Amino acid sequence: MKIIIDDKIPYIRDAVTKIAEQVIYVAGKDFTPELVRDADALIIRTRTHCNRELLAGSRVKFIATATIGYDHIDTDYCRQAGIEWTNAPGCNSGSVAQYIQSTLLLLQSMRLKNLSKLSIGIVGVGNVGSKVAKIAQELGIKVLLNDLPREEKEGSGNFSSLKRIAEECDIISFHVPLYRDGKYKTFHLADTDFFKSLRRKPIIINTSRGEVIKTEALLAAIDQELISDVVIDVWEHEPDINRDLLKKAFIGTPHIAGYSADGKANATRMSLEAICRFFNIEATYSINPPEPTSPIINTKSREDALLQIYNPLEDSERLKSNPELFETLRGDYPLRREANAYKLP
């Protein structure tokens, strides 16, 4: 079997030798029709667009994306071409939750927000949104949930409309997939009308996809003081991001909310498991993230410890100093572990 793998997918090299005879590593943006023509499977990230242009005429039968988002895969084309694909649900939800938890703690310490007096609207309550809801509740924040597909299946009891969230929430955090059209369209879900409907000058957090928020509308809302702060991890037109928005953001990071080593290892493991299932291969390997450099945290409070483990302002400062290094900062991301890898006070 021949597999082409994005060369930024970590912890995969030893394990994959137990699965495939031929493996080629290449940068996500450098997958070409010539390269994939005689491959059986691809393991990709968001940087490889899997569509007719790339895949037509190839012998690719299976694509695993080591991500939860799959808006870079043309699923209609894959269905027509008989190419199966999978993503890695939940792989990095702990990592995004860590990013949001640290962000909330920074809003408390640096913006002097009394979290127990605030309400948060969570838009998209899947793997990430559910964890964010739990963290927010633990911090004493009132939680409102919005999830149209779930509401349809489960009934409206636990869910609120986007309109109610816009009117009642002090923080609004987006955790939806990017759907460009269809019944659950999320492309530019937050547009001029949405920002005009805000009532409490909320803090807007986006770790979903840049295209879920219309950048010009967000910038106008900042200028008109309809919102009080923005925290942006995902951007329209990455890596060519809006520098004005980056300057104005309280936290602006290069699409790394999901980049804990724990999340990366989960994604790699899930991708290889999917390949083994699809091609009916039995293989023994284990994939674990490296241990943290200092696993014991000595500090007075749990909040300090959590911010010592991960402080998104450090990622933000790196991007603000060098916005042109967006992809490099992602590719060379330092080791980051989630809290359960540490002994906390």
Ligand SMILES: NC(=O)C1=CN([C@@H]2O[C@H](COP(=O)(O)OP(=O)(O)OC[C@H]3O[C@@H](n4cnc5c(N)ncnc54)[C@H](O)[C@@H]3O)[C@@H](O)[C@H]2O)C=CC1
């Ligand atoms: N910044 C980063 O590094 C990361 C970004 N992401 C992004 O966050 C998204 C969410 O991640 P997960 O929670 O793991 O995905 P998920 O698939 O577990 O959850 C998505 C939720 O959104 C809901 N949803 C779909 N359409 C909706 C709509 N129109 N309105 C309201 N809710 C809607 C779904 O019903 C589902 O419950 C991913 O699709 C991805 O684009 C995910 C991980 C890392």
Ligand SMILES: O=C(O)C(=O)[C@H](O)COP(=O)(O)O
């Ligand atoms: O899982 C997702 O969806 C994400 O957005 C990933 O964290 C993005 O990672 P890359 O594939 O762009 O490295």
